[in-house]
Amino acid sequence: xxxxxxxxxxxxxxxxxxxxxxxxxxxxxxxxxxxxxxxxxxxxxxxxxxxxxxxxxxxxxxxxxxxxxxxxxxxxxxxxxxxxxxxxxxxxxxxxxxxxxxxxxxxxxxxxxxxxxxxxxxxxxxxxxxxxxxxxxxxxxxxxxxxxxxxxxxxxxxxxxxxxxxxxxxxxxxxxxxxxxxxxxxxxxxxxxxxxxxxxxxxxxxxxxxxxxxxxxxxxxxxxx
Numbered sequence: 139x140x141x142x143x144x145x146x147x148x149x150x151x152x153x154x155x156x157x158x159x160x161x162x163x164x165x166x167x168x169x170x171x172x173x174x175x176x177x178x179x180x181x182x183x184x185x186x187x188x189x190x191x192x193x194x195x196x197x198x199x200x201x202x203x204x205x206x207x208x209x210x211x212x213x214x215x216x217x218x219x220x221x222x223x224x225x226x227x228x229x230x231x232x233x234x235x236x237x238x239x240x241x242x243x244x245x246x247x248x249x250x251x252x253x254x255x256x257x258x259x260x261x262x263x264x265x266x267x268x269x270x271x272x273x274x275x276x277x278x279x280x281x282x283x284x285x286x287x288x289x290x291x292x293x294x295x296x297x298x299x300x301x302x303x304x305x306x307x308x309x310x311x312x313x314x315x316x317x318x319x320x321x322x323x324x325x326x327x328x329x330x331x332x333x334x335x336x337x338x339x340x341x342x343x344x345x346x347x348x349x350x351x352x353x354x355x356x357x358x359x360x361x362x363x
Contacts (some may be wrong), residue, residue: 147178155182170278173202177209184216192216207236218247220360223254242271249281253288261285270342272303283315287322295319310340314349321353326360329353 139146146161159182165175180195199250203209217226230248232240249264255301262285268278285296296319302312317332333350340346 140169140172142168143172143178144174148177150178150182155186158182173199176202177206177212178200180212184212184219186223186331189216189220193220207233207238207244210236213246214244214247214251218251223251226251227229227255242275244266245271246275246277246281249285251310253281253285256288258285258289265290276302276305276309280311280315283312287319292319292323308339310336310346313339314345315335316351317349321349321356326353326357330357334351 141162142165146158146165147343149155149161150158161177162175162179162182165172166179176195177199180199181194183192183195193216195215196209196216199207200209209230214226214229214233215221215347216260217229227248230244230251231290233244234248245264245267249261249268252258252261252264262282265278265281265285269282279298279302283295283302286298287295296316298342299312299315299319300316302309306312313332316328317336319355320326320329330350330353333346333353336343336346337350
């Protein structure tokens with residue numbers, strides 16, 4: 139990296155994005171093939187939420203650094219932020235194969251993209267790879283549970299959410315998952331118990347409140363019927 143890029147990175151790490159951006163742009167003015175300036179501009183614009191610009195910078199960086207797993211992961215992350223999950227999948231497949239890849243993070247994003255595109259079995263495989271590297275990674279554990287739930291096996295879904303709770307019994311999202319599992323089974327009383335427990339853990343969490351109210355409505359309809 140050039141001295142300007144290093145200077146920009148120091149500003150970047152200190153949270154001064156304007157000065158960091160100025161340094162990166164000056165580095166590009168001096169050398170339009172300064173790949174690390176492009177890469178860091180992609181990171182900076184993504185942090186600002188300006189994903190169109192971030193995408194352009196990241197794509198340019200990947201073209202100059204095709205074997206850099208961080209560049210590919212950055213590009214995939216920007217695609218994910220733009221809800222372009224299908225487009226991110228081949229980028230992540232390539233990133234996983236690169237030397238020095240942060241494989242747990244890449245596999246987790248890969249699992250998410252597969253999940254969002256309905257590839258439930260492949261998503262579970264990807265999340266399981268994360269757990270091989272980080273056995274208590276709750277993002278991966280939740281991903282497995284959601285993927286199983288989407289495929290319709292409620293017994294395995296319950297097991298998956300209970301594995302999350304065994305790691306952290308204050309995980310409100312896992313309790314919501316159990317509530318939805320019992321709701322799908324038709325066990326509305328048990329579902330409501332789990333949903334109320336989730337609300338007690340995280341009273342301001344919209345997901346918990348929505349589950350509880352939905353299950354209450356289902357119970358009322360069942361009583362009226």
